[in-house]
Amino acid sequence: MSTILESIFSPDFGFVILRVTTPLLFASLGVAVSALSGTINIGLEGIMLVSAFTGVMVSAFTRSLLLALIAGVAAGVLLGMILAYFHLYLKTDVIIGAIALNFFASGITIFLLFLFTGDKGTSSSLRSLVFPEISIPILNKIPILGRIASGHNVLTYFALLSVLIYFILIYKTPLGLRIRAVGQNPEAAESVGINVNHIKIYALLLSGFFGAFGGLYLAMGYVSWFSRDMTAGRGFIAIAASTLGSHMPLRTLLGSLLFGSVSAFSIYISSLEVPSDLIQLIPYAVTVIVLTIYSGRVFSGKIKKPKELI
């Protein structure tokens, strides 16, 4: 027990939190941008899976990290587009469409995995690539902070940068302004000549873009293989994280860090003699508890329902 406490208060724990938060953060930004446009995308689970799979396969067969990156991102954006097409042109309910997308993603990746490797579980028989880890000069010399923040996968840094990108996108570009306007009052946007459907499509494409990086990181950074359903609910926890952050950049980051910390904690205590099923339950249980407390406090008026803060 004491060794666990020791390790939790060590800088390495901070390092693990960032590591675990990375895919969640990408997914949360994917949820956030779609939610701001008024069409919440709950299909991040599927988008991440397909991107993860695509990245692994392309890297294994082309030996090119760049091609894997391009293909993985393209796959995520394509799924965003498919969801947009179903929702905006065929008028499917976006929730139903995204659920279908999630099931489709789970099925197609297992099917193709079997086709290419003969294995329905993992791609470990393939020699796929991973994104490099970066040691940041100067930062890595600083005692504690260096051990927490340096030496991460390049995508972890890109995830943090993505928060800034998201901030600039929604506050500093005309597209961001339009996304917010469409989410708040689509008729108002339409009345000034904005094509509401187009804006929602852009939001869903961006959602797929962020989600794709989450998937790529999972299979080509966090681990170095694809395994079936490896997203393990992260796409759904991301909805909680984004909602907790009112879909605003900095607060979505904080929401993701909260759930990332809980996941990291559950990894650390897995060495205890507690049934592993119970430990794996922790992040999900915390999700339910946090959302319950949050909505309870919003409802009782103790905290003001967040409007537009960062």
Next chain:
Amino acid sequence: MEPLLQLRNITHVYPTGVIANNNVSLNIKRNTIHAIVGENGAGKTTLMKIIFGILTPQEGSIIFKGKFIKLHSPNDAINLGIGMVHQHLMLAPELTVAENIVLGVEPKKGKLFFDGDRAIKITREIAQEYGLSVPPEKKISALPMGIRQRVEILKALFRNAELLILDEPTSVLTPQETDMLFDTLHSLAKSGKTILFISHKLKEVKAIAENVTVMRDGRIIATKPAGELTENEIAYLMVGRNLNSRRIESRESIGDSLLSVRNVSYIDENGMEVLKNISFDVHGGEIVGLAGVEGNGQTELVKIITGLLTPTGGNIFVNSADVTHSSPRKRRERGIAHIPEDRMEDGVAANATLQENIIVDRYYKSGFSRFFQLLWKRITRHTNELIKSFSIRTQSPKSNISMLSGGNIQKVVVAREFSSNPDVIIAAQPTRGIDVGSAEYIHQLLIDLRDKNRAIFLVSADLDEILKLSSRILVIYNGEIVALFPDPSRITGKQLGPYMLGLKKQESLYQESLNGKAHS
């Protein structure tokens, strides 16, 4: 001078077969304020939608600035210089004033970035040019209705509108805000704009318009200079008969208190104090009117009285029984009836039939059901009786409720609520958006119930309605009762205005005075 806008023989028939505009021809002169009046369903809104490119007419042509034009979307209209201020304002609530104004034509920094500072500057400039001051950096949700409407007008002016269409712009404003709007419109007309103003408030039309067009049943009945018509003449043209707009005198005899509201307070989910310690009584034989600008707690108060919302503190008594924690059905059985302010949301089930909507509050009572079975024959017979006695215009009791006009849907609500033999009637915006004939009919029903010693609590944004019907008037501002007028025959809407805006407050609002004559 050539008119700015000419409509020639416009005819529009909806797919349902309703002829909304029948051979309408109209000229709008430059730099004038032109009012279009008519009852609901007269075709005003359809005509505006045609001018603004939302609808395309089957027949007829539009000539704008001397050219024949074809409009396929509001965008076409905007590009030509036609702007519209919708009844429900088209603003994004969490964006700032400046962001709303430039939305769709945002100023850019470089190729990619939105220039927020320029948006603010643009807003300041255009606000100054037209003398319409607005706070560019404030969010819309933090502003009162009058200012929001100003933002909407600026939005149209920023897009170089020469013709400005305003659809019932005063329905959300106080008398003072209305005066300010009218000043604005006058100065806009002077500075070269042309204004098309839709209303069914005759007093306003007289106050502002140079020309008046009256529509009825999809046709234009008359277009005349406003100076040549009196209010009564306009009303006569609108409905084809004379209307009684005189105040209805309250009665002397007042009975026991049937509805008592005691120290009710309510804090909403955002932690806002929506209602603060509200107490009053409504006695049998009186109509108590609640005046106030919308959004000052009226909606919540009505929901608390009718059981749709639980108050944070205080009690509600009906016939001396405490119903604070009773369900809506229990309250109805104690004698409450409720005409909700949003009839499509809370008043009817839009996809159900007329008879289904009639029996929703009584289906379980004997006569309408046996064991688990509904007795449809009796239900239809009952509905037919109500259709007759409330003169509801419908093809059949089995018609879908959404096929009826607004006025007739409201009559269905009223038929259901009044036929349950209530002691206390909560009437929220009972005549909103319905035609003058139906409104007058509902007013008469309320007065009949008052004369049968029922207690009526009337909440309305229409001051004329409050002044016409009420035996006593309460004014609500920011969740507080700020004034009580025991004798409405001696006051005018102008006198209520400062209280509605929170500029004035009666200091000696004692419990006794709130409870009315019977207790003093």
